[in-house]
Amino acid sequence: MDRALFPDGVERCSFGKFALWMGFVTAFFLFGLYAMILIFAKGIVVTGLDNYFGFGLWITFDLAVIALGAGAFFTGFLKYILKIDQLKNIINLTVIIGFICYSGAMLVLTMDIGQPIRAWFGYWHPNVHSMLTEVIFCITCYCLVLIIEYVPLILEQKQLNKIPFLHHLAHNMHVNMALFAGIGAFLSTFHQGSLGGMYGVLMGRPYAFREGFFIWPWTFFLFVLSAVGSGPIFTVLCCTLMEKMTGRKLVDFKTKALMGKIAGTMLTVYIFFKILDTWAWANNFLPSVGMTFDQMFYGIIYGKWLMFTEIILCGLVPAIMLITPSIRNNPTLLYTAGILDCIGVTLNRYLFTVQAIAIPVMPFDSWQFYYPNWTEWSTCGMIVAYGVIVMSLSYRYLPVFPQERALNK
């Protein structure tokens, strides 16, 4: 019944099936919405956070989706600035994923702060020395850029595009996309870095603190690198998942493998520096504050296995897999490496967020545990559901994949 709205020459499932799917996802969304309303009404006292764990699942989730959403700015940069033309096959998808990740993260942040009504204070009374201020500014600006990049895609919807004004608007926006891609790359690099900087400046938290270059601690650069080392492959994974669900080919494997190569190259650079950094941290910094590597870990929940999983299994291994052409060109192995890569960056963000503040620094203090409760999980679930809804609508009605027609002949 909504066939007239489909992009030209492609097949989509029946409206009934689509409605069923949307209903299923909306149920998750509504459950999260209920938790969100509860949080706004009663405050974050309903979460599992406490005075030891001021940061928890939400901040981890935010940092992880922002890193995984990095496919948007980095692919944009490669496509529009470095002119790697093949990336046009997947660029729309990276923009949508980026938009979902950033808008979702911003929504989570408004829940996370104790006084959501004061969220705008970040612009009104900015502390220029705070990495968080930079994050607030860059994330909002970059989210605007993503909207600007997303809008022409919406305007290209078959029916909308028949309106001459919208058609020309979309065209003109496309013409200037390189400019926005440039601004986006700049903003995004900075806040990816600032997110790392946020932890690197914590001189009271030996797990996170790092020396650095000028005002930027090493974590600044490591976060940028790990984001560009995982964002592109996350887009590939999303694309593959969509292909599996819809049964249609959306992007040719060559483009996916290229994204894998890009992510792999950056991941290799990242993991090289990450290992150096970890080595220097364990051998120089920690002893200088009287602490040892062993003191940074505890039991199973805070065990060393986390760090080894992060750096070796989900860092070094996928890096090697992605830069080796014979492995990368095998779909199963490419996706496996991609999944490991994404787990690695998420784990990294988790460790910097939760492990870093769980470690007792005062010798007479003790390890504490943090369990996110249902309100935190369900609101994160709400963001995921929101993403799935936006993605489903975009896939059904917008010309997201330029190759789709040719690939499904």
Next chain:
Amino acid sequence: MKAKEFNIKWGMVIDLDKCTGCGACMTACQVENNIAPMVDASNKLRTLSWMLVYELSNKKAAPDAEIAYLPRPCMQCGNPTCVPVCPVIATDKNEEGGIVSQIYPRCIGCRYCMAACPYHARYFNWEDPIFPKGMEKTLSPNTSVRPRGVVEKCNFCHTRLMKAKDKARQEGGNPEALADGAYMPACAEVCPTGAISFGDIKNPEHKVHELAKGENAYRLLEKLGLAPQVYYVSKREWVRKLGDNYAATGKAGAEKKHS
């Protein structure tokens, strides 16, 4: 990074050999600063205790077992890690005397400062303060209550500093050169054993000036370089050793590298 210096340095020297762990300082602090009793205070990671007494143990079996108590206010760090991180300048160290401020109407409750402070000196208001009927009559008129969603911490009873300065002005004295004892936080005043001394560490006429220089005086986590304005004193070496991390070197008094 260098610690921020002022002409006056309000500081505390706490004698851990005198502290009996009675908790009077904690109570006095709650009363002075209008901290509402919680309906359910069973989760100690959610209570508000600007001043918190920790129990230290030498971890030995009887008859060598020993314990000590360590009251922990905000250290009013000379190089506070909580201040530069705040995105909205809701906390600052910019007033003569060096007390680290907390501006409740400005704070957005992001809790970044809490993540920054290794002393756990900062507390979040999980709920709006509700005082049981009748208790509102006992509230201190000098201290504002804080709404849900903002962070708070010890400020050395800053309103008492204001009062002491006013008094000095009224009596024709110099508000920038208060006599020893003219300004006392509630905890220091109430401590029954006199374990908490308070004053201007830079002023030779104040008792804390000498106390902070004593051979058994130390500060918590000095190696991190936060330069606290709170000092501790103990004649017992094991107590002093618990003031910092020595696992890496094995001995007390390791080289301080970061300042």
